[in-house]
Amino acid sequence: NAGVTQTPKFRILKIGQSMTLQCAQDMNHNYMYWYRQDPGMGLKLIYYSVGAGITDKGEVPNGYNVSRSTTEDFPLRLELAAPSQTSVYFCASRIRGLAGYNEQFFGPGTRLTVL
Amino acid sequence: GQNIDQPTEMTATEGAIVQINCTYQTSGFNGLFWYQQHAGEAPTFLSYNVLDGLEEKGRFSSFLSRSKGYSYLLLKELQMKDSASYLCAVSDRGSTLGRLYFGRGTQLTVWP
DSSP states (O other), X not given: OXXXXXXXXXXXXXXXXXXXXXXXXXXOOSEEEEEEEOTTSOEEEEEEEEETTEEEEOSOOTTEEEOOSSSSBOOEEESSOOGGGOEEEEEEEEXXXXXXXXXXXXXXXXXXXXX | OOEEEOOSEEEEETTOOEEEEEEEEOSSEEEEEEXXXXXXXXXXXXXXXXXXXXEEETTEEEEEETTTTEXXXXXXXXXXXXXXXXXXXXXXXXXXXXXXXXXXOEEEEEEO
C-alpha cells in the first residue's frame, strides 16, 4: 500500500491564483482530513470528510473548498490564493474504528508559498 | 473548546532520558495521542492513552492522568535520530468524527 499520497510536494503561487492540492489514500479509510501547519504552530484542521459525498468545516476553512466524490480522493481547492495561505498542508486519513481510538495516517505534505 | 499546552523546546544529550509534558483542557476527553515529526516530514504516530497510567512501547512511554489533564512522553536512551518535534493531540468525545486537537509541538534536540 502507498498509504496517503499528496501532490504536488512544493508549489509557488502568485496572489489571486488558484490551485488544487491532491490527496489520495489506498487504505479504504472512511475519514479524511486536511490540516495546515504554520511554523511553530500546531496542526489546524481545515476540512474533513466522513465518507464520499460528506464534508464539513474545521477550525480554519476560510479561503478553501473540498470535495469527496470517492472514498480514495479528497482534494483541497484554493480559489484566490493569499499570502496568509503560505503554509505546509497535510492530508490525513483514518479507518472507522473503535470509539476514541483514531490513529490518523498522514501524507508527506505540500509546501505552498504565495507571493 | 480545547486548550493544549506543551513546552516549545527541549534539549538533551545522547543516552539520557527526557520527559515531555502536555497539559490539556477539553470538554469531553476521549483519548490523547503523541506524534513524532521530523523536520520536513509528516507526523507519525507514537502512542495513545485513554485510561490513566503508563503505556510502554520500547524506548518510548506515555503517561496519562485524566483528573489532572496531564500527560507526558518519556524517551529513554536518547539517540540522535530522536531529534524531532513531538506533538500532543487530544481527541474530544464531542466529536464523533475522530477529530484531533493538536498542541504546538515540542522541538527536541539531542546533542552528542
